[in-house]
Amino acid sequence: MSELTKINIPDLGDVEEVEVIELCAEVGQTIDSEDPIMVLETDKAAMEIPASVSGVIKNIYISVGDMVSQGMPFIEVEVSISKDEVNSKDELEEKANEVSDSKKPIKKEVLKEVVIATNSPINYKNSSIHSGPAVRKLAREFGINLVEVKGCGPKGRILKEDLHVFVSNRLSNKSQSGFQPSQPDIDYSKWGEVKLEKLSKFQKTAAKNLHTSWINIPHVTQHDDADITNLLLLRKDLNLAHKVKVSPLAFIIKATIETLKLFPTMNTSLTASMDSIVQKEYFNIGIAVDTPEGLIVPNIKDADKKSILQISDEVMTLATLAKERKLKVEQLKGASFTISSLSGIGGKYFTPIINPPEVGILGLSKTFDSLSLFNEKVISVKKMPVSLSYDHRVINGAYAAKFITEFLNQLNRIEFLKKSFHDS
Numbered sequence: 001m002s003e004l005t006k007i008n009i010p011d012l013g014d015v016e017e018v019e020v021i022e023l024c025a026e027v028g029q030t031i032d033s034e035d036p037i038m039v040l041e042t043d044k045a046a047m048e049i050p051a052s053v054s055g056v057i058k059n060i061y062i063s064v065g066d067m068v069s070q071g072m073p074f075i076e077v078e079v080s081i082s083k084d085e086v087n088s089k090d091e092l093e094e095k096a097n098e099v100s101d102s103k104k105p106i107k108k109e110v111l112k113e114v115v116i117a118t119n120s121p122i123n124y125k126n127s128s129i130h131s132g133p134a135v136r137k138l139a140r141e142f143g144i145n146l147v148e149v150k151g152c153g154p155k156g157r158i159l160k161e162d163l164h165v166f167v168s169n170r171l172s173n174k175s176q177s178g179f180q181p182s183q184p185d186i187d188y189s190k191w192g193e194v195k196l197e198k199l200s201k202f203q204k205t206a207a208k209n210l211h212t213s214w215i216n217i218p219h220v221t222q223h224d225d226a227d228i229t230n231l232l233l234l235r236k237d238l239n240l241a242h243k244v245k246v247s248p249l250a251f252i253i254k255a256t257i258e259t260l261k262l263f264p265t266m267n268t269s270l271t272a273s274m275d276s277i278v279q280k281e282y283f284n285i286g287i288a289v290d291t292p293e294g295l296i297v298p299n300i301k302d303a304d305k306k307s308i309l310q311i312s313d314e315v316m317t318l319a320t321l322a323k324e325r326k327l328k329v330e331q332l333k334g335a336s337f338t339i340s341s342l343s344g345i346g347g348k349y350f351t352p353i354i355n356p357p358e359v360g361i362l363g364l365s366k367t368f369d370s371l372s373l374f375n376e377k378v379i380s381v382k383k384m385p386v387s388l389s390y391d392h393r394v395i396n397g398a399y400a401a402k403f404i405t406e407f408l409n410q411l412n413r414i415e416f417l418k419k420s421f422h423d424s
Helices: 083-102 104-118 133-142 160-172 201-216 229-242 248-262 308-323 397-410 414-420
Strands: 002-008 018-023 036-041 046-050 055-060 073-080 219-227 268-270 277-279 285-287 289-291 294-296 337-341 360-364 368-374 377-391
Touching: 002 055, 036 073, 133 160, 201 294, 219 397, 229 248, 229 377, 229 414, 248 285, 248 308, 248 337, 248 360, 248 397, 248 414, 285 308, 289 308, 360 397, 377 397
Parallel strands: 285 337, 337 360
Antiparallel strands: 002 073, 018 036, 036 046, 055 073, 219 377, 268 277, 289 294, 360 377, 368 377
16 A cells, blocks of 8 residues: 655754755655755755655655745655554554543643743743744844844734834944944955955855854964874874774864863853853864865764774765765754864964854864974974964963863873774
């Protein structure tokens, strides 16, 4: 037997609406549950949406260029089901109906309690924000924090009119202080030939996020040089012994995690009220990846539970997906600390911009040869410039300096790094 099943757009994270940029299947095609049906483009990446069921496609409800959101049906699939599955389904439906009937009076009482509760005054600072997708999108465009907006709709729901009133009040309040981004409007063609190139959606979002981070977070950057001579020798020996090619970054990530364990405040985030910090007991390490569209920062989940080999494989996988714009939403969310590496490009020291809501980011520059004094003898060593930017609202200078010092120490725990090559 078979039945027609409509499949809806899954949870897209914080994104309200996204554009369909590619269809990967057609009506009449036999598909597996993991086969991609379409590709959606968000501000940060492109993501493939799988079928989630196996069968034959009977209808496709979307087209390239459409804007879609969570819960919208996008395909209809004819799914084959066995007789046992049909009987099991019927039994489950009967039981569900019995449970539903037995709970009807309780549902009415619960509904009555909800109505009574929602008739009470709403605390706009502590209650959940009530607004529709269009209002939230407009708020993002205006740069409005909805917590500060009083809704005039039913039960305090925030309407578009409330946003207009909020903006009008802010503009008319001459005492209101705050930085408004601006750029001079200049006719550059007066001095020669010019060409106008539009920024992509991703580039505009990245520019806004970086600007917001720089304006809102008091950045301080701590610089130092890490002696990685022994680390590079260990890497060379392990790569030869195991016939693999693990980059120094995988070793550095492992050392970073050990340092974060000893300095847990660097693995926190400020709350929205800025009166507390959230201590994270997980270590999801973000890796800044350079792509033709700009920097994308996916993260390695639970990196502390993985070996250096596993970390290396995941870095390669995430970098490839980032460059192909095939990262999933969950791969871009949830980082607790980020590393930005320019070690394969060049330069010496820089100020990496913090990736909110994190409180720190580690920048790595190109390794260089340096002369050092060891046992009264001059020797050549390999040194890597490191730059730690931190949120001075949470991290003070002494704490950051101690973090860097310990990080340099962790890079030279050769026996630990050797053991961690295979073991998580």
